Each structure stands twice: as C-alpha cells, then as structure tokens.
Amino acid sequence: MGHVYAIANQKGGVGKTTTAVNLAACTAESGRQTLVVDLDPQCNATVTLGFDRDAEPSTYDALCGEVSVAAAARPTATDNLWLVPASRDLAGAAVELPGLERSELRLREGLGPIRERFAATLLDCPPSLGPITVNALTAADRVIVPVQAEYLALEGLVQFLDTLQTVRRRLNPSLVLTGIAITMADERTRLSQDVERELRDHFEDLVLETVVPRSVRLAEAPSFGLPVIAHAPASRGALAYRALAEEVLARG
Amino acid sequence: MGHVYAIANQKGGVGKTTTAVNLAACTAESGRQTLVVDLDPQCNATVTLGFDRDAEPSTYDALCGEVSVAAAARPTATDNLWLVPASRDLAGAAVELPGLERSELRLREGLGPIRERFAATLLDCPPSLGPITVNALTAADRVIVPVQAEYLALEGLVQFLDTLQTVRRRLNPSLVLTGIAITMADERTRLSQDVERELRDHFEDLVLETVVPRSVRLAEAPSFGLPVIAHAPASRGALAYRALAEEVLARG
Numbered sequence: 001m002g003h004v005y006a007i008a009n010q011k012g013g014v015g016k017t018t019t020a021v022n023l024a025a026c027t028a029e030s031g032r033q034t035l036v037v038d039l040d041p042q043c044n045a046t047v048t049l050g051f052d053r054d055a056e057p058s059t060y061d062a063l064c065g066e067v068s069v070a071a072a073a074r075p076t077a078t079d080n081l082w083l084v085p086a087s088r089d090l091a092g093a094a095v096e097l098p099g100l101e102r103s104e105l106r107l108r109e110g111l112g113p114i115r116e117r118f119a120a121t122l123l124d125c126p127p128s129l130g131p132i133t134v135n136a137l138t139a140a141d142r143v144i145v146p147v148q149a150e151y152l153a154l155e156g157l158v159q160f161l162d163t164l165q166t167v168r169r170r171l172n173p174s175l176v177l178t179g180i181a182i183t184m185a186d187e188r189t190r191l192s193q194d195v196e197r198e199l200r201d202h203f204e205d206l207v208l209e210t211v212v213p214r215s216v217r218l219a220e221a222p223s224f225g226l227p228v229i230a231h232a233p234a235s236r237g238a239l240a241y242r243a244l245a246e247e248v249l250a251r252g
Numbered sequence: 253m254g255h256v257y258a259i260a261n262q263k264g265g266v267g268k269t270t271t272a273v274n275l276a277a278c279t280a281e282s283g284r285q286t287l288v289v290d291l292d293p294q295c296n297a298t299v300t301l302g303f304d305r306d307a308e309p310s311t312y313d314a315l316c317g318e319v320s321v322a323a324a325a326r327p328t329a330t331d332n333l334w335l336v337p338a339s340r341d342l343a344g345a346a347v348e349l350p351g352l353e354r355s356e357l358r359l360r361e362g363l364g365p366i367r368e369r370f371a372a373t374l375l376d377c378p379p380s381l382g383p384i385t386v387n388a389l390t391a392a393d394r395v396i397v398p399v400q401a402e403y404l405a406l407e408g409l410v411q412f413l414d415t416l417q418t419v420r421r422r423l424n425p426s427l428v429l430t431g432i433a434i435t436m437a438d439e440r441t442r443l444s445q446d447v448e449r450e451l452r453d454h455f456e457d458l459v460l461e462t463v464v465p466r467s468v469r470l471a472e473a474p475s476f477g478l479p480v481i482a483h484a485p486a487s488r489g490a491l492a493y494r495a496l497a498e499e500v501l502a503r504g
C-alpha cells in the first residue's frame with residue numbers, strides 16, 4: 001500500500017519542486033514505483049524531469065475531469081519514476097475549481113484507482129494556499145513542508161500549519177504531517193544556524209533530522225532535465241536527498 | 253508626478269519582497285515620499301518593515317472597497333517611507349475578486365487619489381499570476397521583474413512576459429517594463445554566470461545593469477524589521493539596492 005505525499009508551503013522558492021523531484025528519484029532508485037504529480041502552473045517539476053511545458057494530457061485535464069490521472073501519467077528517463085505533467089492552463093484552475101461540484105475532492109477521486117500502483121506519489125504544490133494546494137492536501141496521506149533556513153520562511157510556517165489543521169478538520173482527517181524539511185541550509189552563516197535552532201526548539205521532532213545543504217549541483221540539475229542523483233550522484237545534494245528519502249520512508 | 257511600480261514574478265522566492273522594500277527604502281532615503289503596498293497574504297513586506305501581520309485597515313480592506321488606500325497607508329520607522337500592510341484574508345481575495353464588478357480595476361481606482369502624494373509607490377506581488385497580480389499590473393505604470401540567477405527562474409520568465417503582454421493589451425496599455433533585475437547572484441558559480449549571460453543575450457537592455465549579489469545581510473534584515481540600508485548600511489546588499497534605485501529612477 002503506497003502513500004501520497006503533498007510537498008507544500010505557500011512561501012515561494014523554499015525548495016518544494018527540488019524536494020518533490022529528488023525525493024521521488026531516490027525512492028525510484030530503491031526500486032519502488034514512484035509518481036510525481038506537478039500541480040504548479042509554472043511546470044517546474046515537469047521541466048526538471050526533462051519534459052516540455054504544456055504536454056498533454058496534463059494535471060489540468062485530470063483535475064477538470066476529462067482524463068483519469070492514470071491516463072495522464074507517463075514514464076520519465078529515470079527507472080520506476082513516472083510523471084503527470086503540468087501545463088500553463090493550471091493557472092486557470094485556481095479560479096475555475098471553486099465553481100465545480102465537490103471541487104476539493106477532485107484530485108483525491110482522480111488518484112483513487114492508481115494509489116495501489118505506486119509505492120509513493122509526490123504532489124508538487126504551487127506557492128499558495130489556494131484551491132490547488134487544498135486539493136493536494138485533501139488527496140494526500142502525508143505532508144512534507146520544505147522550509148528554507150531563513151527568517152521569512154520561518155515566518156510563514158505558522159500560517160501554513162494553521163491551514164493544515166483546517167484541511168484536516170474539514171476535508172481529510174487522516175492527513176499526517178510527516179515533517180518539516182530544512183532546505184538550502186548554509187551552515188557557515190549565523191542566520192541559518194539560528195533558524196535551524198529555532199525550528200527544532202519550536203517544532204521538536206516534527207523537524208526532520210536530515211538537513212539539505214545549499215549545493216549548486218541541485219540548482220544546476222534542472223537545466224539538464226535530471227534529478228540530482230543522475231546529474232551529480234556523489235554531490236552533497238544527492239547524499240542529502242538519499243538520506244531524506246530514507247528518513248521519510250522510515251517515518252511511514 | 254510619481255510612478256507606481258509593480259514588483260512581480262510568479263516564480264517564488266526570487267526576491268520580490270526584498271526588492272520592493274529595499275528599493276522603497278532607498279528612494280525614501282533620497283528624500284522622496286515613498287509607499288509600499290503589500291499585496292501578498294504572506295504579509296512578508298509588512299513583517300520586513302516591522303509591523304505585525306493582520307494590522308487593520310489592510311490592503312484587503314482597500315481592495316474590497318471598505319476603505320481607501322490613503323486611509324490604510326501608515327508611516328514606517330524609515331523617514332518618508334509609508335506602508336499599506338497586508339493581512340491573511342488577502343488569500344480569500346484571489347477567489348472573491350473575480351466575482352466583483354470591474355474587479356481588475358479595484359487597485360487602480362483605489363490608488364487614484366494618492367498617486368500624486370508619493371514620488372514612488374511599490375506594489376509587492378504574491379508568487380502567482382492570479383487576480384491580485386493582475387490588479388497590480390493594471391494599477392501600475394511600471395513593472396520590475398526580479399529574477400534569481402538560476403535556471404528555474406529563467407524558465408518562468410517567458411511565461412511572465414506573456415502575461416504582461418496580455419494585461420497591457422486588455423487592461424493597461426501604458427504599462428512599461430522598467431526592467432528585469434538579477435537578484436541573489438553568486439558570481440563564484442558557473443550557473444549564476446551562465447544565467448546572467450543568457451538573460452543579457454536574450455533580453456538585452458531590458459535587463460538592468462545593477463546585479464544584486466547574494467548577501468546574508470539582506471536575509472537577516474527582515475528579522476530586525478528593517479530595510480538593509482538601516483540594518484547594514486555599508487553591506488554589499490545595501491550598496492546594490494542604492495545603485496538599483498538610482499538606475500530605476502534614471503529610466504523614468
């Protein structure tokens with residue numbers, strides 16, 4: 001039985017796409033069938049995995065009901081790793097979805113039949129708390145919240161956790177927060193150390209042990225259309241995401 | 253006669269808030285009356301300028317018509333710098349606005365009376381191309397697009413410029429792109445150099461000369477509720493934003 005993980009945080013640029021794609025590549029590398037669903041109209045996960053934007057069928061088609069998620073899933077260059085690509089018209093979904101019947105449940109219902117096929121499904125969310133992210137949180141079993149080791153990212157975390165509580169109460173009582181993942185940490189700066197300490201003091205074991213360091217290999221990999229474990233397998237970024245994947249799977 | 257600048261890019265974490273707040277502080281330092289309007293439900297510009305989230309009246313009250321923008325503007329700790337704070341209910345505006353009469357013009361009409369009072373008004377936009385950003389692009393005379401010197405930020409730029417064209421054609425024909433501002437550049441990495449070269453080759457003089465380097469002082473300043481020119485006046489970040497402000501004002 002697989003899990004569906006929402007990779008979400010309304011703060012922009014904290015490493016949601018980088019975490020979704022690289023965690024997925026690590027679970028695929030360990031032999032588990034893995035699916036990435038790109039829910040962001042920026043199509044960053046789609047491009048990071050080597051596809052063109054606006055491939056069809058896309059997540060938009062699956063959300064608005066024309067095709068099933070299963071029909072939109074396609075294999076990537078990485079063994080065991082599949083993708084449902086995003087397209088730009090997803091930007092319209094944020095305005096169209098609230099008008100549809102049972103709109104918050106569309107992704108949950110769309111994913112239904114294929115949950116069994118994948119050991120792990122990762123939902124890459126856009127930087128907002130709008131209808132698409134709510135759909136993802138309603139469809140998911142688990143949530144991973146990437147947080148940059150910086151002040152403004154810390155600021156927004158409480159707001160995100162409030163939203164999580166509301167979705168859990170109203171739409172998805174079984175949703176579990178797997179953890180908060182510290183990303184782009186620069187151990188040399190006091191700021192990064194202070195933010196990490198504050199996070200661990202405040203949120204305790206909700207914060208995952210593994211910290212992903214700032215590593216230029218991670219920022220380069222998307223320009224080759226590859227996860228970092230394929231682009232630079234021995235880099236600090238690749239080692240960190242392998243460790244993070246193990247920790248996430250161990251948390252169940 | 254002042255200008256209204258939208259600081260916008262749907263890519264998250266590219267330095268929109270950091271650019272809006274620090275450009276504004278530099279124009280205020282030069283003796284010009286300056287206003288920052290925080291249009292992001294994350295309230296990052298509000299917090300960066302030392303205010304609590306959810307201060308009232310807020311941008312939400314001005315957008316949904318209960319108060320004028322002038323009534324919501326308040327002075328900050330920096331001379332000549334004023335702020336219209338954001339609140340979390342702005343997240344609801346993205347869904348509510350499309351239902352209102354002439355919704356795209358709300359901010360433009362709200363700003364009308366106070367344009368003359370400020371030499372520069374800077375609109376900090378959320379990381380999306382939704383109704384709030386469209387409102388900002390319709391209200392603005394100029395647009396500044398911060399872009400991180402990284403591959404994924406480059407990817408999203410074409411999509412943003414397409415949207416800009418659409419807004420200019422349908423809603424705001426006099427909107428001028430002041431320029432693309434390269435932020436968080438790390439001159440030591442090949443990636444940063446490659447992205448900067450690609451930007452300048454592709455977009456030529458639309459790319460502003462001044463490049464803002466990655467500087468931890470810029471990331472620290474928000475935790476003190478201060479712009480970087482107050483927190484660390486001699487830092488590379490402060491010097492870069494002073495130079496960027498001069499270049500922006502010179503472009504008219």
Ligand SMILES: Nc1ncnc2c1ncn2[C@@H]1O[C@H](COP(=O)(O)OP(=O)(O)OP(=O)(O)O)[C@@H](O)[C@H]1O
Pocket residue numbers: 011012013014015016017018019040042044125126127183184185212213214215216218219220222237262263264265379402403404405
């Ligand atoms: N650990 C890291 N070290 C260095 N660069 C990183 C790291 N993680 C992510 N990046 C880079 O930082 C930028 C932001 O990361 P990413 O796009 O994954 O964040 P995001 O939260 O998905 O952004 P958005 O809010 O726009 O969806 C990207 O250019 C990415 O390549």
Ligand SMILES: Nc1ncnc2c1ncn2[C@@H]1O[C@H](COP(=O)(O)OP(=O)(O)OP(=O)(O)O)[C@@H](O)[C@H]1O
Pocket residue numbers: 010011012013127150151152153263264265266267268269270271292294296377378379435436437464465466467468470471472474489
């Ligand atoms: N030049 C810089 N050097 C170092 N850190 C920076 C720089 N500019 C911004 N930052 C930091 O990078 C992070 C992202 O910047 P910021 O929040 O301004 O981006 P944004 O585009 O407004 O994000 P969002 O999409 O969430 O609104 C913040 O933690 C900020 O403090």
Ligand SMILES: [Mg+2]
Pocket residue numbers: 016017018040044124125126
């Ligand atoms: Mg992303």
Ligand SMILES: [Mg+2]
Pocket residue numbers: 268269270292296376377378
């Ligand atoms: Mg911002």
